Amino acid sequence: MMKIRKLLDIRERSIRYGSVFRVLGKWPYEPLVDFLLVYSPGCDRKSNLVVSTGHKAGLIMERLPLESSLEHGANGISTKWAISNWDEWIYPDCPIEDVFVID
Template sequence: MYSGPAQWQRLSEVDNNYRYSRGSLFLFKAEWPFEEFVQFVLVVDGTTYRFVSLTGYKSGHIYSYLPGDEEGFGIPGLAGIRAGWLKENWNKWVYPDGNIEDVYAVDGYPVPKYPPSVGVDIADI
């Protein structure tokens, strides 16, 4: 869950014990059926963690369901997925065709300004 200003970090450089919770974003190089780059958001339904595509043609699709074997899944105070688990399992459970060195993560987006700037490209916001 978004907790304040944050910056994108290369997942491979994040401390293994850091936990990503719902709303965390992951940006990485991709191949068909995605575009050249894709962004996923981590969502949770009860104790089931999932990645949903936020960008491109596959936007809104649930892409992967993570197994419940990660220590701390659904345990209050230990919520989230360890960066170390994601690094070890990225190609098995998240995106099989990627390189972990090409994955960037951030805790989430800040609340946008309202009303939005009409006529401004969303990539420039």
């Protein structure tokens, strides 16, 4: 079953690949935009965010640094890292209080 939660309310250690960050968008995005967390094998930065809505859908928005991942082959990125680095690495145009995760 799909869950929609505020990022700040997530208690699990990781946000799994296939999860969606739903944010309030600003130009060049629509008013509401989704970023899909994907795994890209064969790349230096394996965790990426892909725009999954609107006219920018399908484009890689950000290649996340290695430190975003948990150790021991976790299937996603660290929740703590995502919260701590939201403004620097993910999408500073949307306040973290308004970020939802769909998984």
